[in-house]
Amino acid sequence: MSRPATLGQLRESGWRSVPVKEEVRRNAISLIRSGEPLFAEVLGYEETVLPQLENALLAGHDVIFLGERGQAKTRMIRSLTGLLDEWMPVVVGSEINDDPEHPVSRHARDLIAERGDDTPIEWVHRDDRYGEKLATPDTSIADLIGEVDPIRVAEGRYLSDELTLHYGLVPRTNRGIFAINELPDLAERIQVGLLNVLEERDVQIRGYKVRLPLDVLLFASANPEDYTNRGRIITPLKDRFGAQIRTHYPLETSTEVAIVAQEARPLGTEDVDVRVPAFMNDVVAEFSQLARRSPHVNQRSGVSVRLSVANQETLVANAVRRALRLGESVVVPRVSDLEALAASTAGKVEIETLEEGRDGEVVERLLKQAVLGVFKERCGTDRVREVLGAFDDGTVVHAGDDVASAEYVALFSDLAGLRTVVGELAEGDESPAAAASAIEFVLEGLHLSKRLNKDAVGARATYRAR
Numbered sequence: 001m002s003r004p005a006t007l008g009q010l011r012e013s014g015w016r017s018v019p020v021k022e023e024v025r026r027n028a029i030s031l032i033r034s035g036e037p038l039f040a041e042v043l044g045y046e047e048t049v050l051p052q053l054e055n056a057l058l059a060g061h062d063v064i065f066l067g068e069r070g071q072a073k074t075r076m077i078r079s080l081t082g083l084l085d086e087w088m089p090v091v092v093g094s095e096i097n098d099d100p101e102h103p104v105s106r107h108a109r110d111l112i113a114e115r116g117d118d119t120p121i122e123w124v125h126r127d128d129r130y131g132e133k134l135a136t137p138d139t140s141i142a143d144l145i146g147e148v149d150p151i152r153v154a155e156g157r158y159l160s161d162e163l164t165l166h167y168g169l170v171p172r173t174n175r176g177i178f179a180i181n182e183l184p185d186l187a188e189r190i191q192v193g194l195l196n197v198l199e200e201r202d203v204q205i206r207g208y209k210v211r212l213p214l215d216v217l218l219f220a221s222a223n224p225e226d227y228t229n230r231g232r233i234i235t236p237l238k239d240r241f242g243a244q245i246r247t248h249y250p251l252e253t254s255t256e257v258a259i260v261a262q263e264a265r266p267l268g269t270e271d272v273d274v275r276v277p278a279f280m281n282d283v284v285a286e287f288s289q290l291a292r293r294s295p296h297v298n299q300r301s302g303v304s305v306r307l308s309v310a311n312q313e314t315l316v317a318n319a320v321r322r323a324l325r326l327g328e329s330v331v332v333p334r335v336s337d338l339e340a341l342a343a344s345t346a347g348k349v350e351i352e353t354l355e356e357g358r359d360g361e362v363v364e365r366l367l368k369q370a371v372l373g374v375f376k377e378r379c380g381t382d383r384v385r386e387v388l389g390a391f392d393d394g395t396v397v398h399a400g401d402d403v404a405s406a407e408y409v410a411l412f413s414d415l416a417g418l419r420t421v422v423g424e425l426a427e428g429d430e431s432p433a434a435a436a437s438a439i440e441f442v443l444e445g446l447h448l449s450k451r452l453n454k455d456a457v458g459a460r461a462t463y464r465a466r
Helices: 007-012 020-034 049-059 073-083 106-118 150-154 188-198 224-229 235-240 253-263 278-291 305-326 335-346 359-378 381-392 405-413 418-426 432-448
Strands: 063-066 087-091 121-125 130-134 146-148 165-167 176-181 216-222 243-246 397-400 452-457 460-465
Touching: 007 106, 007 121, 020 049, 020 073, 020 176, 020 216, 049 073, 049 243, 063 073, 073 130, 073 176, 073 216, 087 106, 188 216, 188 235, 253 278, 253 305, 278 305, 278 335, 278 359, 278 432, 305 335, 335 359, 335 432, 359 432, 381 418, 381 432, 381 460, 397 405, 397 432, 405 418, 405 432, 418 432, 432 452, 432 460
Parallel strands: 063 216, 063 243, 130 176, 176 216
Antiparallel strands: 087 121, 146 165, 397 460, 452 460
16 A cells, blocks of 8 residues: 655545554554453463553553563563554654654754655654663663764754754654663663653753653563662652553463463474473473472572473473484483483572582472472372382383383383373373373382382483382
């Protein structure tokens, strides 16, 4: 569709300018009325965070998100561009997205005064109406608001000329959404520069008598530890945010599993068929859930959902490596693959122990608790009584990375009742690799339930009766 190219054509088209908050509000109302979610890719906030955010958008408030790392704060803010109109007209050559109906920069005012209805118009896509700055101690007022451009002065303009200004990130996001991540890290003297933006909706640059009435929807993110305890956000700035919304980690294991399924990179290829059973997905998610409740993990730094994603990818990668060495085309992660999660966990959680060097023990203990918890939920010892009976008769099972899937399948003839339980865990997958994974899970669950003994040496393990 052809769009108006001049100011006169724009007026004839019937287009009318609305403030960005009204634009977002109008589009949010449309989504809410139709029952569609504001963010299709943000899970677990349907009953907690999203209702508060909807209220803030409907009220036209600037918002600050409080939450630990990995709680989708930035993703939600960036996704808000979907609530903007797809295209927006601006005066050609404007650095701050001047509204053709209400120009604020010297360039736009002069151009409209000179050309009138023939003023050229260009259209900006909503993805280009978003600005973001990670707050760091070295962030300056010039970065956010603007500064005199010495090159323009050297070209012959007077210092008093507004055209010598180089606008910062906030003015350049005029008529759009601007986000400041980790706001407490912004120096207090720089935070003062945002006061007018949030309340009076204008910016002032150095000693210029220039007032730019900006139209900006402002979002910020902060760690609650910085925000509430250290008092690193100045009080007048906190007061100017209309809404403060607390984010959180997934409250249920099922939500964590869904997020991992959405975010983890698939590692299967044409030659390698990767299948991850539901109980292994649950173990990875339950591990993160347990870490968030563990007294040995620093909860102030948080346990990000990125931990679950990285652990899932590492689990599958280790299973792929094992299958390639064994010459198997179907890859199904096993309990023995969980040892590889130590590498992907180490940099994402802060272990607090009385003795140094015990980080690995804490991770190993949490993994065992996760396996046991999922085993009790999905199986329990009552459903595998026949299997225990076979061990009482002297059966010994060897497991590990170097044990082929076919060797596990051979256990069906030795362990009565095992086939039924494995079939339920495999959920219809009749491949030897799926059977091997389910068998290892049952054996480890019985060991952690203190119904079987386990002797582990390196990558090999032996299960026998107690």
